[in-house]
Amino acid sequence: MLDACGQLCMVMSLEFLLHHSSHDKPCIIVAYKGVLSTALEKLKYSESLRCLLTILPLDLLPQMPIQPRLISNAVPSVVKPTTLLILVDDDSIGSGWCEQVPIHASSDKIEWHLSLLQFSQEGYNVLHVKYPSVEEDGYDLRQALLKADEEVSKLGCDWALITYGLSAVDARALQFSILSPWNDLKACIHFCPNTTSAKPFLLKKKSGGYIPSVFHIPASQELLHAALVPHTQAEQPNNGRSHPVISLFTYPLVPEKCPFPLMLNAPSRAARETVCPHIRSATTLSLTRTLTLLRRCIGPYFDLESVWEEHAHYEFVERDAQKTLSTMVSEPYVNHISTLTGGMGRQDLLRFYKYHFTGLDTTPPDTEMITVSRTVGTDRIIDEMIFKCTHTTEIDYFLPGIPPTGKKLEFPVVGIVAFRGDKMFFEHIYWDQASVLVQLDLLDATNLPVAGVDVARKVLDPFGVPSNTLLARWKTSEGLSTDS
Numbered sequence: 073m074l075d076a077c078g079q080l081c082m083v084m085s086l087e088f089l090l091h092h093s094s095h096d097k098p099c100i101i102v103a104y105k106g107v108l109s110t111a112l113e114k115l116k117y118s119e120s121l122r123c124l125l126t127i128l129p130l131d132l133l134p135q136m137p138i139q140p141r142l143i144s145n146a147v148p149s150v151v152k153p154t155t156l157l158i159l160v161d162d163d164s165i166g167s168g169w170c171e172q173v174p175i176h177a178s179s180d181k182i183e184w185h186l187s188l189l190q191f192s193q194e195g196y197n198v199l200h201v202k203y204p205s206v207e208e209d210g211y212d213l214r215q216a217l218l219k220a221d222e223e224v225s226k227l228g229c230d231w232a233l234i235t236y237g238l239s240a241v242d243a244r245a246l247q248f249s250i251l252s253p254w255n256d257l258k259a260c261i262h263f264c265p266n267t268t269s270a271k272p273f274l275l276k277k278k279s280g281g282y283i284p285s286v287f288h289i290p291a292s293q294e295l296l297h298a299a300l301v302p303h304t305q306a307e308q309p310n311n312g313r314s315h316p317v318i319s320l321f322t323y324p325l326v327p328e329k330c331p332f333p334l335m336l337n338a339p340s341r342a343a344r345e346t347v348c349p350h351i352r353s354a355t356t357l358s359l360t361r362t363l364t365l366l367r368r369c370i371g372p373y374f375d376l377e378s379v380w381e382e383h384a385h386y387e388f389v390e391r392d393a394q395k396t397l398s399t400m401v402s403e404p405y406v407n408h409i410s411t412l413t414g415g416m417g418r419q420d421l422l423r424f425y426k427y428h429f430t431g432l433d434t435t436p437p438d439t440e441m442i443t444v445s446r447t448v449g450t451d452r453i454i455d456e457m458i459f460k461c462t463h464t465t466e467i468d469y470f471l472p473g474i475p476p477t478g479k480k481l482e483f484p485v486v487g488i489v490a491f492r493g494d495k496m497f498f499e500h501i502y503w504d505q506a507s508v509l510v511q512l513d514l515l516d517a518t519n520l521p522v523a524g525v526d527v528a529r530k531v532l533d534p535f536g537v538p539s540n541t542l543l544a545r546w547k548t549s550e551g552l553s554t555d556s
Contacts, residue, residue, distance in 0.1 A: 138216040140223050141200040143192045147372075147493040150195040154370040155231035157220055158188060159203035159238060159246075160334070191234075193401070193492050194363065195372040199223055203238070214245060224256075230370045232259040234362070236331040240265075243272035259369040260285040261362050263331040268295035270303055274318065282317050286365050288358045290332070291322045315368060321361055323354035333358060364450040374494045377446070380453050383496055388439060391432070393425035401495045410505040413469045428468040436461040444484075444531055455487040458528050459503070463512060470508065482528040483507045 145153035191198045201220050203213065224231050238246075243265070260283055262273055275283045282303075289296055297320065304318045326332040332354045367373065379399055386395040397404075397418060404421055406414035413428070415421035428434055442458040461467075463477045484507075488500040506522040509515035517524065521542045530537035540546040 138202065138212075138219065140216065140220045141188075142223065143188050143198040143200070145195055145197050146189070146192040147195040149374075149494050150372045152229060153195055153197045153372070154229045155197045155199060155224055155227045156191050156234055156366075157199045157201065157224060157231060158191070158234045158236075159201050160188075160234075160236045160331075161204060162202055190492075194366075195374075195493050196366075196370075197227055199227075203235070203242070213242065217246060230256050230258045232261065232366055232370055233257060234261045234263075235265070236263045236334060237266050238262060238273070240267040240269050240272040243267070247272075247275065257283055259283065259365050261288070261365065262286070263288045263333060263358070264290060264293070264328060265296065268293075268299060270296065270299040274303060284315070284317050284365060284369055286319045286321070286361060288321050288323065288331075288354075288361070290326045290328050291324045292328055293322075297322060319361070319365070321358065323350070323358070325350040326354045360449065360451055367450055374491065376448060376451075376453055376489075376491050379491065379494060379496060380455075380489055384441070387425075387430060388435065388441060391430040391435070393422055393430050396425050396430065397422055399496055401492050401497050404496060404498055406499045406501070408469045408501045410503060411470065411472055413472060414499075424469075433465055434468050436464050436467070438462050438464075441485075442532075451492075452488060452490045455489065456531070457485045457487065458532060459483055459485045460528075470503070471512075474512070474514070477512050479512050480525075481508060481511055482525050483511070484528050484531045 140157075147153075188198050188200050199220055201213075201216050233246075235243075257275070260273070260275060262285065265273055265287070267273070273287070274285065277283055287296075287300055289300075291297075300318070300320045304316065304320050323332065326348075327335075332351050335348075335351050335355075383396060383399040386392050386399065400418075400421075403417050405416040406421060406424070408414055413424070415424040439459070439461040442460065444456040444458060446456070447454040459470075460480075460482045463471075463479050463481050465476055466472075466474060483503055486502045488502075490497045490499075504522075504527050506515060506517075506520070507524055507527040510517045510522055510524040515522070523542065526537050526541075530539075
C-alpha cells in the first residue's frame with residue numbers, strides 16, 4: 073500500500089496529467105483497487121473531468137516473481153560454497169544469530185542482510201526468500217519459490233533449507249515449487265513451524281528415506297512435539313554407526329509468536345533492555361545444533377584446532393596483538409569471567425591485547441600453558457588447561473590491580489572458544505580465583521571451603537590428591553551402607 077508520501081506524489085502526478093489533457097485527448101487512468109484508488113479519492117472530480125478512470129480489483133494485478141536476495145559466501149578459504157535457501161520475513165529480523173556487526177551500532181533496527189550475514193560468514197551462499205508473503209505490490213510466494221529454484225540451480229552444489237514459522241500449507245507448496253534441484257537438497261531445518269502436523273515437513277528423497285531434518289520448537293508446542301516424536305524414533309538408526317535422520321529439540325520459556333533466533337538485537341554499548349536469558353540460551357543452542365547438521369550434510373569443514381593453536385601462539389609466544397586479532401572475526405569479544413576483563417569489538421580488543429595482555433610487563437615471561445583435555449565441537453572448542461607462572465608482573469587480565477608478589481602460581485583454566493567460519497568469534501575464560509588468591513597469600517583459606525595449588529594438582533593427577541579434604545562431614549558417612 074502507498075504511504076502518505078507516496079499518495080502525495082501520486083496526486084501531484086494525476087493533477088499534472090489532468091492539466092495537460094483535453095476533451096479530444098482524454099487522459100486514461102487505470103488503477104488497481106487499494107493501490108491508486110486511495111490517491112484518486114484525494115482529487116475533487118466533477119462531471120467535466122477530462123479523464124477516463126478505470127478501477128480494477130487487486131487480484132488482477134500482474135504477479136511479478138520476486139528475485140531472491142543473494143548473500144555470497146564470506147569465507148575466502150571456502151572455494152566452492154554450498155547454498156542455504158532461507159525463508160524468513162524481512163520485517164521480523166532483528167540481528168538473530170548475526171552479532172557480527174559494528175559494535176558501535178546503537179540502532180535496534182538492523183537491516184535484514186545483517187541477520188542473514190551470519191550464515192555467509194559460516195561459509196555458505198545464502199538465498200533469502202521473504203516469508204510469510206503479503207499479497208500486495210505483486211508479491212507471490214509461489215513465484216518467488218520458483219525463482220529461488222532457478223537460482224539454486226545456477227549456484228550448483230548441494231543445498232539446505234531453513235524456514236522460520238512455516239505453515240503446513242506453505243510447506244506443501246514448497247514441495248511442489250522446488251523441483252529441479254530436489255535431489256541436491258541435503259538437509260532441512262525448521263524453526264517454530266506454524267502447525268500441529270509433522271507430515272508436510274518431512275521431505276522424502278527420490279531414492280527413498282527422509283531428508284535429514286532438524287526441528288527447533290518451543291516447549292509449548294506440545295501437539296507438534298507429539299506428532300514429531302514417533303518419526304524421530306522410527307527413523308533413528310539402531311546400528312550405532314549412523315546419525316539420526318529426524319531430530320527434535322525443544323526450548324523452554326520461549327514464545328511461539330516469533331521464531332526465537334529473530335528476537336535478538338545486535339550487540340551495542342547503548343543502554344537497553346537485557347536480553348531474555350531463555351531466548352539467548354535457545355538461540356545459542358539451536359545455532360550449534362543447526363550447524364552440526366549443515367556441516368555433516370553439506371560442509372564446509374574447518375580445522376578449528378589449528379586456528380586456536382595459532383591464536384595462542386601469537387598470544388604467548390610471539391606476543392603480537394595484531395597477529396592475535398588476525399585469527400578473529402571483525403568484531404570479536406573476549407571475557408575473562410572472574411575479573412570481567414577483555415574487550416568488545418576490534419579496537420577495544422586490540423587495545424586490551426596490546427597494553428594489557430601480550431606485553432612482557434603483563435604476562436610473566438615464564439608463563440606456561442598445559443592442556444589437560446580438549447573438546448572440539450561443530451563451532452567451538454573447550455580447553456581444560458593449567459596456567460603456570462611466577463607472579464613477577466601485574467597480570468591485568470587475571471589479577472588487575474594486584475602488584476607482583478614473586479610467588480609461584482598454578483591454577484586450572486577452562487576456555488570456551490567459539491568460531492564463526494574459520495575465525496574465532498569469542499572467548500570465555502573461567503578459573504578458580506579463590507585458588508589464585510590463596511596461593512598469593514591474599515586470601516586466608518583457614519575457615520573457607522577453598523584450596524590453593526592442590527586444585528591444579530588434582531586436575532593433573534586425579535588419584536594423586538585425596539578428595540573431600542574440605543568436607544568436614546565426610547567422616548560421618550564412613551562405614552555406612554551405600555546400598556539402595
